[in-house]
Amino acid sequence: MATVGQQLTAPETGWKRYDTTDSGFNFSGDWQTVKNSDLPSGNYYDGSMLFTSSEGKVAFKFFGTKLRIITDANTDHSNKVQITIDGIVSEFSTAVAGMYQRLSFEKTDLELSIHEIEITNLTDTVFGFDAIDIDEEGYLVEPVGHCLLRITMTDSSEREYELTSDQISQFIDWCNRTxxxxxxxxxxxKTYNVGEFKDRKEYLMFEQIISFEVMELTK
Known part of the structure; x- marks a missing residue:
């Protein structure tokens, strides 16, 4: 079993990995992408990594009981990275001997529920965020989004969904056909609304939709 400080290039049994390109991550601040092809010895998970050299922040939610943070590491990297889990603050360092896909933080005794995570670089040196590992049966919670989609059905009932702009576009593309x-x-x-379900979806039939309205939310 891997321990903090070791290289971990793939999730162990009982874990699964999410790359930083997943839409469940919300990045704020100055983040840049570095790819394996940019460096002769690059070995980032799934070919790339995001890094910040300022007080960049990444926030996400996941359903599960355990969490691992996979980072880049080097002696000139950030020695003060703050991680907040459900309001409880901890810190870890990535200022150690050079290593790709390093297990830099681990928490394994969380309750089985949705957890809110924020990771912030507290220095002006590099923090490289590569991936996270969570329970094999857990999931990364997708952001609710900034648009309200209201659909009117043939029986005059209405359905409402909070979605991202990309999700709205996907729905419109589906509707715009013969x-x-x-x-x-x-x-x-609808999984993000009810944490006790592993998966929850609502299916609407094309022929039962009369009209729909898209409204941008203020927050």
Whole structure:
């Protein structure tokens, strides 16, 4: 079993990995992408990593009981990275001998529920955020989004969903087709609303939709 400070290039049994390119991560501040192809010896998970040299922050939510943070490391990297889990603050360092895909932080005794995480670089030196590992049966919670989609059905009932702009575009693309072509239904993921479900979706039939309205939320 891997311990903090060791290289971990793949999730161990009982864990699964999410790359920083996943839409569940919310980055703020100055972050840049570095790829394996940019460095002769680059060995980032899934070919790339995001890094900041200022007080960049990444926030996300996940459902599960355990968390591992996979980072880049070097002696000139940040020695003060703050991680907040459900309001409880800890710190870890990445200022150690050079290593790709380093297990830099681990928490394994969380309750089985949705947890809110914030990671902040507290220095003006490099912090490289490569991936996270969580429970094999857990999941990264997708952000609710900034738009409200209101759909009117043939029975005059209405459905509402908070979605990202990309999700709205996907729905419009699905609607914008000839009757009788494409999938007959559209699935909306509602897992983020109810943590006790591993998966929860609502399916709407194309032929039962009369109209829809898209409204941008103020917050």
């Amino acid at each position: 009757v009788g072509t494409g999938n007959a239904y559209y699935a909306f993921d």
